[in-house]
Amino acid sequence: MFRHRYRLAKVATVAAALTVSLTLAACGGSGDTGSASGGSGSAGSSAAGEGQTLKLWHYEGENSAMAIAWNKAIETFKAEHPGVTVDVERKAFEQIQQNAGMILSSDEGPDIMEYNKGNATAGLLASQGLLTDLTEPAESRGWADKLSASLQTTARYDQRGVMGSGNWYGVPNYGEYVMVYYNKDAFAANGIQIPTTLPEFTTALDTFVAAGTTPICMAGAEYPAGQLWYQLALTQADRSFVDDYQLYKNPVDFQNGPTAKGAQMFADWVQKGYIAGDSASLKAEDMGTAFIGGKCPIMVSGSWWFGRLKDEITTFDWGTFLFPGSTLSLGSSGNLWVVPQASENKELAYDFIDITMRPEIQNLLGNSGGIPVAADPSAITDPKTAELIKNFNTISQNDGLAFYPDWPVPGFYDVLVAAFQSSINQSKTPAEVMDSIQGPYTEGVATIQAG
Structure with a gap:
């Protein structure tokens, strides 16, 4: 998914072409179905959502670091929520960007979705009342503690949809x-x-x-x-x-x-x-x-x-x-996990976000070529990736993200x-x-x- 990235949100007719999907029966392909340890908000959640379906959309290529890490997170979510069906659809970036307003105004949207951050995208949808206010779970589940102030800039929007202040409407788990x-x-x-x-x-x-x-x-x-x-x-x-x-x-x-x-x-x-x-x-x-x-x-x-x-x-x-x-x-921070206001499974969506912020998922993201926000630096073994993360940290620490x-x-x-x-x-x-x-x-x- 190549940003691929920066076409701004438009309200348009929901295209019939918005049907590219792939339902993952066993995401990640590693053969490891093991449950992950720890993670706020997930204790005792195995029975949560019994008989429900969590509908998740993202637009990352299958060999991207994000998709690799998220596929593992989906495995973990399934293991911890055995009564929940997870329906994953990989959309084209342009499809979501061009049609997001209409999609989220209908009953056809997902429960959780990757979406572009910024005033003209996530900020616009937040100002239109189409995204769930995530301020309370961001605090109670510890997401706010894991993200630096500079990375929180794109997660928070005021009533006009301008980033940098106000309530949380998205959660990034990479930079x-x-x-x-x-x-x-x-x-x-x-x-x-x-x-x-x-x-x-x-x-x-x-x-x-x-x-x-x-x-x-x-x-x-x-x-x-x-x-x-x-x-x-x-x-x-x-x-x-x-x-x-x-x-x-x-x-x-x-x-x-x-x-x-x-x-x-x-x-x-x-x-x-x-x-x-x-x-x-x-x-x-x-x-x-x-x-x-x-x-x-x-x-x-x-x-x-x-x-x-x-x-x-x-x-x-x-x-x-x-x-x-x-x-x-x-x-900036990476794209956001957003929860549409129309989602019927918000707590399940929050559980999934929790999992993507765990060290084991963050470390996998880093070792797959991504830039984690909550990884253990000593766990990043590839030299090219270590340099990638080091340079990002240099920019972020010097307030250089523009x-x-x-x-x-x-x-x-x-x-x-x-x-x-x-x-x-x-x-x-x-x-x-x-x-x-x-x-x-x-x-x-x-x-x-x-x-």
């Missing part, structure tokens, strides 16, 4: 961030060291271009282009900019400051050949498979790719490093995609690109603040 994936063999062949500053990074990109290689894998038809623009803007920004952009502390002028500088840098990178001009029509999957296939040596994207790269890259060595020249990185560019207002994902497609194909100047973004952003913020 995520954007980094630079790189082909170590290609770097070595061109005599390039890992860059630690932005000038060193652009020198490395120039070296690849001079050797006839387009260095950065890109996808203009989905989230990657907008995310790169935002990361470039963050190299010119501080925390006050993030607060203004994401939390509306002060108005944002897209023709000046970090946003404009990022747009100019993005256009320059296209013109210099760092990004292919024909990538405007490519999707995130195209970007990922190009990197996996060794067609380009650099991919700037999120930790959600990590597990897949571990599984599928077999022809070269690879690694990761933080984007040079910035103390701020795209990132969230994502499409979060501020509903519908902004589509705005960003169209804007940076026009930058890649050079049909608009950077100023024109920023002008196309300014209006929807300003109007969206005004609507939210008036609400």
Whole structure:
């Protein structure tokens, strides 16, 4: 599931195509049906929900770290709730995002669901009364104690649906961030060291271009282009900019400051050949498979790719490093477990969330390539994964998580995609690109603040 991730919630007709499902009779495939020990809220729960069905939706790929850990959590849930049927459906990300409002307003929705965090997604549904207030179970079941203040930002929303304060409407059990994936063999062949500053990074990109290689894998038809623009803007920004952009502390002028500088840098990178001009029509999957296939040596994207790269890259060595020249990185808690207000099995949903927060599930998530929020660091055995988690902890501890560019207002994902497609194909100047973004952003913020 590749964020895959950042199309904003729309109220649309429930599509007939929303039928992709897979009911897991014995999730995890490890052959171990053993019950897990401990876990708040689960003692004496084996008889709870007798004869009921817990309907769970998520959109993680089967080889992702999250799916691996959650499949094990489902095994544990079944063992502890032998009278409950668990119906798991794996949906396409776009399906849930485009239809969430209508789905959760009907009786066709799940009891628990993975959903995108942020003002324009979980915040929007919370403000519409479609999500259950989880404040009480978050406190009584200890979820709040396991999540740092920065990770709680995306779990809590005020009455307007603005994140960072108010009640709990979701619970994350992993973190995520954007980094630079790189082909170590290609770097070595061109005599390039890992860059630690932005000038060193652009020198490395120039070296690849001079050797006839387009260095950065890109996808203009989905989230990657907008995310790169935002990361470039963050190299010119501080925390006050993030607060203004994401939390509306002060108005944002897209023709000046970090946003404009990022747009100019993005256009320059296209013109210099760092990004292919024909990538405007490519999707995130195209970007990922190009990197996996060794067609380009650099991919700037999120930790959600990590597990897949571990599984599928077999022809070269690879690694990761933080984007040079910035103390701020795209990132946040991971997606949220939300409980629809219409759920008929809320206590069972809370029991499942409990299980996903247990050390054994968190450790499995970490060793499968994810970023756990409550794991034992000494239990993470893979060196690449340990580095992944270490870098995330560095960002989080330094208050460097800057969230994502499409979060501020509903519908902004589509705005960003169209804007940076026009930058890649050079049909608009950077100023024109920023002008196309300014209006929807300003109007969206005004609507939210008036609400």
